[in-house]
Amino acid sequence: MEDAKEQSKSALKKAEKQAKMAAAKAEKAAKQASLPVVGGKKSDDIIGITVSKTENFPQWYQEVVLKAEMIEYYTEISGFFIMRPATMYIWNTIRKWFQERIEAMGVEETSFPMFLSQKSLEKEKDHVEGFAPELAWVTKAGDKDLEVPVAVRPTSEAVMYPYYSKWIRSHRDLPFRLNQWNSVVRWEAKQTTPFLRAREFLWQEGHTAHLTEQLAGEEVLQILELYAGVYEQLLAVPVVRGRKTEAEKFAGGYYTTTVEGYIPSNGRGIQGATSHCLGQNFSRMFDITVEDPNEKGKHIHVWQNSWGLSTRVIGVMVMIHGDDKGLVLPPRIAKIQSILIPVGLTAKMSAEDKEKHLKHLDEIFHTLKKAGVRTEVDLREGYTPAWKFNDWELKGIPLRLEFGPKDAAKDVVSYARRDTGEKGTIAIAELTTKVPELLETIQQDMYNKADTAYRAHRLQITKWDEVVPALDAKNVVIIPHCLVPACEDKIKELTTGRSDDAAENAPEGQKAPSMGMKSLCIPFEQPGGLVKGETKCLNPECTRLAEQWCMFGRSY
């Protein structure tokens, strides 16, 4: 009994807090819109999304990440974004999931300084060339010039590997695996987009060393599968696993594997996360060797990998699942999985009946909590249920549960799914099983919907003339390709041009030329039909034979 009382109290406290928050929000929205606040309430249109996802995808995206309070633009310095609590919850969920799995693999955590010296950076030629244009250089401390400027890490190969040479002394130290969670800076010249392209972003970077190419290669794929798991199992986002072409691989690496996503709204491909085998390039430059266990006196340069997953994953998730009402969160990464809202409490009802109903609601709330469902109850006063519905829809909460006197009479709770809008009822007696089941169904359905869209827009094409129309129809294409970098450049050039469809979303008066396509990956799952030594590269200006099916697309 004491317990129930305490719980009731805490629910009341929470309700009070939520009421405060809501009123504050209305006031805020009014301030922003320079409109007077009427009775602490505001109409829906101010907090809602003002453009449709289909009509203006870039603005829709910007509004969603801002209004769902995931992101704030850092106006002090362009290209930087503030990650708000709604974002950090998702990132921490991903972090925990991934961290548990790499710990089980034997990867240990470390933390290296954020700065690197020119000297260590320059050790690997391709690497420095790849990153130099985007390096942020610290040249002064206080009012004194530094003797030697230092750069903020864009990635930590050059920061870490001088120490690998010191720490790895014998083949018995292998595999040697470290990971760190930090932020890196790449001073992009291109236009930045929240989550997808920022001058600073959060990520994890793993750096490992192995005795043989084979052992390194096994880990590359093991990690890639974890990255696919973050997308598919947590974010309900399908990805294509594959290898990057030479032109698109990591600067200084041996080969790069990748999971590639797809944004149906604009038909663009997007790199999801990459797991690189660095080969022996870095170990040669940084002198990381061990004695060959099979041949005394012979030294082997270790085989290295590096792999990273960034907050970009969150942006991909928003773009794929969101709709005109706002964010749509997959249940597994939603801080609030279901929101419980009282409805049908008319002015005519007696205070006693209301109290009784709210007590019933509170019991349902605690039933759900106990069943492990991340639930909140919205008891804010002065707001219509409709207003609350919109508010929680904007924030992407997967499942809305409504409870009114009519529901109570039937011993049910009414629900509405955020992803499909589907409505129904659940018997109160079955809540503890049905709600978790429904959340899992939502998770699965969200994945299936995205997967269906991706599969429908991944076209296997063998006629060059079909390529640009396919891109314009928001597809990515899988074509026979020679895999030669110069050919990729040419393909990009040939597919760049004016296209009404692609320019549709460009700002008024600035109809941009349509973007050329680039290679996304060589999918591990190769379709049939390519005859080695016979099938030609699809590029009409290329005379080479095709090596593999390669996925191309307009991309982020």
Add this chain to the structure above:
Amino acid sequence: MEDAKEQSKSALKKAEKQAKMAAAKAEKAAKQASLPVVGGKKSDDIIGITVSKTENFPQWYQEVVLKAEMIEYYTEISGFFIMRPATMYIWNTIRKWFQERIEAMGVEETSFPMFLSQKSLEKEKDHVEGFAPELAWVTKAGDKDLEVPVAVRPTSEAVMYPYYSKWIRSHRDLPFRLNQWNSVVRWEAKQTTPFLRAREFLWQEGHTAHLTEQLAGEEVLQILELYAGVYEQLLAVPVVRGRKTEAEKFAGGYYTTTVEGYIPSNGRGIQGATSHCLGQNFSRMFDITVEDPNEKGKHIHVWQNSWGLSTRVIGVMVMIHGDDKGLVLPPRIAKIQSILIPVGLTAKMSAEDKEKHLKHLDEIFHTLKKAGVRTEVDLREGYTPAWKFNDWELKGIPLRLEFGPKDAAKDVVSYARRDTGEKGTIAIAELTTKVPELLETIQQDMYNKADTAYRAHRLQITKWDEVVPALDAKNVVIIPHCLVPACEDKIKELTTGRSDDAAENAPEGQKAPSMGMKSLCIPFEQPGGLVKGETKCLNPECTRLAEQWCMFGRSY
């Protein structure tokens, strides 16, 4: 049965891995010492600590953090350190403990950019003056000069508060609380020391806003108590809670509370962590206001706090508990709490007997694991038990468990405590209760020992002539003080001078003058005996009356 098999297998695998590691280490040690490896083994002196804690405390500390593999010096850029897995385990344990508690308080997580603009920094005059000399300035991106240089955050007040003004719109948004885990850069001119003073360090920084001074003040103390908890409950380090004097408070803040530690080896005080009330200084400068809930139309500047705890805590722990054998870890933050080592396996024993004994050992290992004790078993071959003992002592493992045929005959396990060296036996039947109990005893005893030392060296002094001798005898002092900044400067000057004792640890040929003392804090627990309006400030050159007892000391 299948389970037991699997467990045995995993124990074997672990043993193999450990054997590999050990052999690798011996080879490494030999390489470093340029000595040949004899049968994969090396003598103890190479991996052990070469100086005594009493004789050369600075070098002892450096050796401990290096050889226990907590830290690596970042030789590329001076003043930076690499945090190795042994450190990150401790930091993550602290992080988890603290994070759970602030989450329960309603603090949410955020992530702001690492750079700040000159403009926002300059808004609070004292703040910019306090941090300007240590700012790292990014002036170039790639090969282009930035139009406006940006600084790496030394702390995030100036990064975050422009947005607080946007987000806090109503008193219903209060309390508004955000925290972030990140690293900050302060380009110190002073000599750096691993953990204690580094140019970049990991920390958490909380930034909150409240309606009233009282509400802000309550949180300041709530957080301070959590900081004391990190030291006292996790790290077994006693601290004194108090307020900083005006001279020592946070630049731009209203008042600063602190937990102050003490290093017995050199008698120095060390600031543990600080929780600041910023008052309304920043809210005025950044225009963070809400409407007074009690007076329509009247606007109130919010009351702000900021609070931070850094990796410094780990250094304090090392300095206090370590001994001539190396690190000593309190059980609650030790990744490995007990290490199980087979002993007495003579060459004369039959293979069968050995196998039987190791099977028994494996059962003990799994019994401990099941009891929730973080245990490893050291089955490395080619090493004497004595070598293993030294190795695990260097790493600070709280409890060594030995198991030999003689122990088996008596159904006991022998143990040795890392903190006291005390030895004894535990009946195997009682392991699951006795080992956790013993670990808790070790934790408590470590705290008590440090607490006794601190109390014995915190001298309440009322005669000026006793001050410097007290400092020279490695005490901190509590004296009646006027709390005026100029008087503190004078006290520092008066206590700076030559003192053989203090100069003892200076490098050969560079006998330094002894360090002057500075104020550490005004302890919340004030001793009696100070009569307001009567007791004089202890500084002989000060004519003012004493306000409070103030703790002074030589310090980090």
